[in-house]
Amino acid sequence: MQKERICSATDIPDNGMKTYEIKGVKVLVANAGECFYAYQGLCPHQDVCLDEGYFDGSVLTCHQHLWQWDIRTGEAMGLAEAPLEKYEVEVSDGELFVVQSSALKAVEMLKDVSAATLSRLEQLAKREEYDEGAVVYEVNDPTDDLYVLESGRVEFTIGREDRTRLAGFMLRKGEVFGWAALLEQSPRRIAKAICHEKSVLLRIDGGAMLEVLEADPASGLVVMRRLSELIARHMSGPQNG
Numbered sequence: 001m002q003k004e005r006i007c008s009a010t011d012i013p014d015n016g017m018k019t020y021e022i023k024g025v026k027v028l029v030a031n032a033g034e035c036f037y038a039y040q041g042l043c044p045h046q047d048v049c050l051d052e053g054y055f056d057g058s059v060l061t062c063h064q065h066l067w068q069w070d071i072r073t074g075e076a077m078g079l080a081e082a083p084l085e086k087y088e089v090e091v092s093d094g095e096l097f098v099v100q101s102s103a104l105k106a107v108e109m110l111k112d113v114s115a116a117t118l119s120r121l122e123q124l125a126k127r128e129e130y131d132e133g134a135v136v137y138e139v140n141d142p143t144d145d146l147y148v149l150e151s152g153r154v155e156f157t158i159g160r161e162d163r164t165r166l167a168g169f170m171l172r173k174g175e176v177f178g179w180a181a182l183l184e185q186s187p188r189r190i191a192k193a194i195c196h197e198k199s200v201l202l203r204i205d206g207g208a209m210l211e212v213l214e215a216d217p218a219s220g221l222v223v224m225r226r227l228s229e230l231i232a233r234h235m236s237g238p239q240n241g
């Protein structure tokens with residue numbers, strides 16, 4: 001778990017909000033009257049700074065297309081089609097800190113995996129920082145590793161050379177990509193993954209992960225079920241494997 005100082009509590013007025021850059025990631029901090037909340041700094045719709053929007057102490061509104069969120073939870077309201085990524089905030093001696101837990105705990109595919117297996121997977125995960133525009137993998141690269149997005153944003157293009165196009169979606173914290181590393185029949189990437197902003201990824205060797213799962217068949221079954229659901233979803237939509 002990582003803890004980073006943001007600012008003093010008095011830096012943000014009641015019903016006010018400010019954006020800070022924490023290790024290259026924009027974080028919006030809102031003061032809802034004695035309670036502080038921290039969220040992704042950019043609107044999940046388009047790259048608009050949320051601190052240019054409106055905040056009435058309970059609802060945050062992006063000024064661009066009026067998507068709204070409940071400030072206590074980050075859940076979408078009204079027109080909004082996606083929730084906000086939330087960060088835990090700690091207040092200590094009048095100072096605000098953002099606390100980032102392991103992204104693996106937020107991975108849907110790993111929910112219900114035993115604590116021991118999750119711990120082994122955390123040991124396998126290599127934390128890597130990527131600059132904006134950095135390419136994580138290209139079409140036709142080997143599918144050795146899978147990735148979990150810890151912070152930042154990753155987008156995908158499909159196609160080759162001058163005939164590429166955006167896959168049309170971006171990932172959020174805790175989402176897995178490059179999951180072809182868990183499939184024996186998919187040795188090559190079919191999409192290109194690019195960091196849309198400075199991002200932190202957990203990289204996990206696919207073969208080593210399979211060995212951990214084989215040692216805990218109950219957890220392995222859960223992961224494989226979730227993986228098959230993920231594949232089914234992507235076969236009828238964008239691909240990021």
Ligand code: FES
Pocket residue numbers: 043044045046047048062063064065066067
């Ligand atoms: S950019 Fe924020 S709602 Fe469209």
